[in-house]
Amino acid sequence: METSDAVAALAALAQDNRLDIFRLLVQAGPDGLAAGRVAEALELAPNTLTFHFDRLRVAGLVTVRRDGRSMIYAARYETMNGLLAFLTANCCQGVAAACAPAACKPAKPTRKKEGVS
């Protein structure tokens, strides 16, 4: 991942509502969530939400697809993994071996282990 991409992803996540949105989409899994569902879950105005979705999308953190009259947004785990790898590499220069690479995968609905605090 390029530095500019990392900065874009960081900027996209560096806002309360957007971080909440992304977190919600991660929880929702690969199927994603309709914009309206996110709006009511986080109590955000639909146009405000569009604004934030757009930032996340441009940063490569979410994808969109239309389903009827709903727009379904889903988290792009790949980009999040790239960001984590970038930060890990840039934070552990010289002792890379000490930093286990963090992997980001969609939530498996069948797995019901401990909630991640």
Add this chain to the structure above:
Amino acid sequence: METSDAVAALAALAQDNRLDIFRLLVQAGPDGLAAGRVAEALELAPNTLTFHFDRLRVAGLVTVRRDGRSMIYAARYETMNGLLAFLTANCCQGVAAACAPAACKPAKPTRKKEGVS
């Protein structure tokens, strides 16, 4: 790490120059680097640098100490670890086991393995 702290750290790193500054401090190790050294390395005006250092410091990503007439800034690995842990947890909800926690340690000058890409 609280969500608000994570947002603060993300915002602090979500800027080209600040990310470069932090990266330089990480490379410099626990002893840190004088503000002037950072200024000449990144070709930034000293007052601009103070502005950015302040943001990093408020976000808990760097520490400062005075040495003579120099201000020595050093990376706070602990906060970076907290951020990585937060992001990993928030990106891997439900499959936490799949995400090895990333650790961030100061560079050991004696260790000279492969450069982290």
Add this chain to the structure above:
DNA sequence: TTTATATTTCAGTGATTGCTGAAATAAAGC
């Protein structure tokens, strides 16, 4: 004390951010 060095503080500026309300667009149902 005077001078030089290192950094910060202050005032000002154009650009960007996050939000609101109104209007526009898109798809579905009648």
Add this chain to the structure above:
DNA sequence: GCTTTATTTCAGCAATCACTGAAATATAAA
């Protein structure tokens, strides 16, 4: 076609951002 639902686009606004240049502060050297 009209109406409803779902989302986006647009205009505008206060707040914040990243930067510059000038002045102030703090330490060290002469």
